[in-house]
Amino acid sequence: MAPTTLRVHQDDPNVQENFGILINHIQPSSTASASQSVTSFTQSVKKPDEDYLWKFWEGVFDVVQQIPHSDPAQDKLVAFLRELTLTPETGDRIWEEARIWTDLPLLGPSIRHSLDRDILVAEQVSFHALVARLLHAGISPGSELTALWMLRDALEKDGDDIDRALKIAAVYIEYAGATLVQTLKLQPEPQLDETEQRMTKGGELWKGKSGLTADRWKFWGKRFREQAEKATEQEAQESALHAARLIEVWTETRLSE
DSSP: OOOOOOOOOOOOHHHHHHHHHHHHHTSTTOOOOHHHHHHHHHHHOSOOSHHHHHHHHHHHHHHHTTSOTTOHHHHHHHHHHHHHTTSOOOOOEETTTEETTTSOTTHHHHHHHHTTOOOOHHHHHHHHHHHHHHHHTTSOTTHHHHHHHHHHHHHSSOOSOHHHHHHHHHHHHHHHHHHHHHHHHHOSSOOOOHHHHHHTOOOTTOOSOSSSOHHHHHHHHHHHHHHHTTOSSHHHHHHHHHHHHHHHHHHHHHSOO
């Protein structure tokens, strides 16, 4: 396969050097293991402080926005990031207790900071596909909230940009749906405090409880089909119908036992 041309928009020469290792790793021709690449990467980082971590995640998102959501390079990137969390303890910390690599302390804040970036729809879909994969890989469990927000925006409101919303919501079912349905199976009626209820409340079309519930999950499957009929782009329609079918099958095979 031809090499994937990727760029990271960073002025910091240290960041540029580090990302050369990451970008080489996710190339189709790369035979290096995630462990080998991560070792080279962490050894090349001169000063892993808070400022560097903000630039690191900005660089990661720059890179992934150039990769189509279904490209295997996204899976290689997630494997690289998961391997980072297995890096032997270095003693480097921010905020006194957060370990630089094991805890990835700025991942959650960086994701939230990037949600409203003014980028092309395809780039938004690629970014959200990465977030969904990170949730599924256990790297970013807090991203379940992001998944709920994107599914709410697409399926529980009457918005204007249906195609964009459907394509973004669908990647959370495609790449993190198995994790969401497992969470539902273990906790079909989550116990939420007041803040959690407010953060996970539904849109105006959802009249049920806050949080991830079985009834809300089934509602999303129904709404994916309804919204697919309104989509103007074939990709949005197909993504929505595929997500609907995944929800229906997983409801039957995973939640009806």
